[in-house]
Amino acid sequence: MIRLALPLAATLIALGACAPKAPPRAVPGVECNAGRLGGLTGKPRSPEAEAEALRLSGARTVRWLEPDAAATMDFRPDRLNLHLGADGKIDSTHCG
Numbered sequence: 001m002i003r004l005a006l007p008l009a010a011t012l013i014a015l016g017a018c019a020p021k022a023p024p025r026a027v028p029g030v031e032c033n034a035g036r037l038g039g040l041t042g043k044p045r046s047p048e049a050e051a052e053a054l055r056l057s058g059a060r061t062v063r064w065l066e067p068d069a070a071a072t073m074d075f076r077p078d079r080l081n082l083h084l085g086a087d088g089k090i091d092s093t094h095c096g
Contacts, residue, residue, distance in 0.1 A: 032059035032080050032095030040082075040090050049090065053080055059095065 036056045043049045050062050059080035065071055066084050075096045085091035 031077055032057050034080060034093045034095045037080075037093045040093065042089050044089050045082075045084060050082075053082060053093070057093075057095070 034057055037053060040049060040053055040056075045064060050064075053059070053062055057080045060078040061076070062080050062082060063071070064082050064084060067086050071081075077095065079096060081094050081096060082090050083092045083094075
């Protein structure tokens, strides 16, 4: 019986590692909509632009992304990404 315990435990641990990842959890009732943000393109980075982006998109958080900056690849449906051009103005927007 004891001889079987170690191989059985190793098998269960190995099978547990094969379980699929859980999908990202969406925040109920909070979803970003970047389609409403066309008027922000070309505006400089500012607290006012951020507040307007949050209000128009319905997002909960904003992430400013500068040219060639590193960013995590995690998807968050409640986050708005504002991409800045080399001139420091909003170049594009998307959710996630």
